[in-house]
Amino acid sequence: MSAELPRTVTLATEDFGPVTLEEPTWCAGHADHRSDTARVDLIHCGPAIECTFLGAEVFTAELVASPYASTSIPRLGGRTPGVSVHPLGMTLDPTDLYSLAAALDGYADRLRELADQLTTILDGGRA
Numbered sequence: 001m002s003a004e005l006p007r008t009v010t011l012a013t014e015d016f017g018p019v020t021l022e023e024p025t026w027c028a029g030h031a032d033h034r035s036d037t038a039r040v041d042l043i044h045c046g047p048a049i050e051c052t053f054l055g056a057e058v059f060t061a062e063l064v065a066s067p068y069a070s071t072s073i074p075r076l077g078g079r080t081p082g083v084s085v086h087p088l089g090m091t092l093d094p095t096d097l098y099s100l101a102a103a104l105d106g107y108a109d110r111l112r113e114l115a116d117q118l119t120t121i122l123d124g125g126r127a
Helices: 094-122
Strands: 008-013 017-022 049-053 056-065 082-086 090-092
Touching: 090 094
Parallel strands: none
Antiparallel strands: 008 017, 049 056, 056 082, 082 090
16 A cells, blocks of 8 residues: 655746645645746635625635745744634634634624514513
8 A cells, every 4th residue: 555645736936937835635726826926925725614694705714824925924933724714814823713713602692682682672672
């Protein structure tokens, strides 16, 4: 039984020409890659988790890794995988992601409280 070789992808860049890099198993591919991309902007993205409500996008989150990032994301060390959250516009580490999930739980509780108040008002009571 032979060991499986790492999956690689070769992407055109405007500053380094074709660049071959290992592709994480979670990467969704590079169908939207543009050849005028700089090497430092190469990014692996996993499938997006989309949070939508009534047809409006609330936020999306996806695994990302930028193997040639030139600027550092201090809590991630710049190049390690993280989770990109939009429209927050930040890449989060596991601790930050758990904190976001906890905050969303708190917001959900507050929305339920508003729903209870609204129900009381609509039923003729006072909130």
